[in-house]
Amino acid sequence: MNKILKIKCPTCDEKFDYSRSEFRPFCCERCKLIDLGQWLDGAYTLESKENLSEEDLEIVIEEKLEQEENE
Numbered sequence: 001m002n003k004i005l006k007i008k009c010p011t012c013d014e015k016f017d018y019s020r021s022e023f024r025p026f027c028c029e030r031c032k033l034i035d036l037g038q039w040l041d042g043a044y045t046l047e048s049k050e051n052l053s054e055e056d057l058e059i060v061i062e063e064k065l066e067q068e069e070n071e
């Protein structure tokens with residue numbers, strides 16, 4: 001008998017089989033990317049967002065990742 005652990009996806013609130021998702025704790029890649037976009041939106045204001053080039057955006061992401069590794 002297979003034990004199925006169902007959890008709720010933080011992005012879409014859908015219940016899914018935790019052990020079978022490749023994108024834990026999200027149910028799918030789409031929800032993972034949506035969550036990533038949400039913290040990116042919070043990283044800078046709307047005004048400064050317009051001035052950011054794609055290059056700047058990569059730097060923001062790298063800084064965020066380094067912070068997480070250090071914690």
Ligand SMILES: [Zn+2]
Pocket residue numbers: 009010011012013014026027028031
């Ligand atoms: Zn989801």
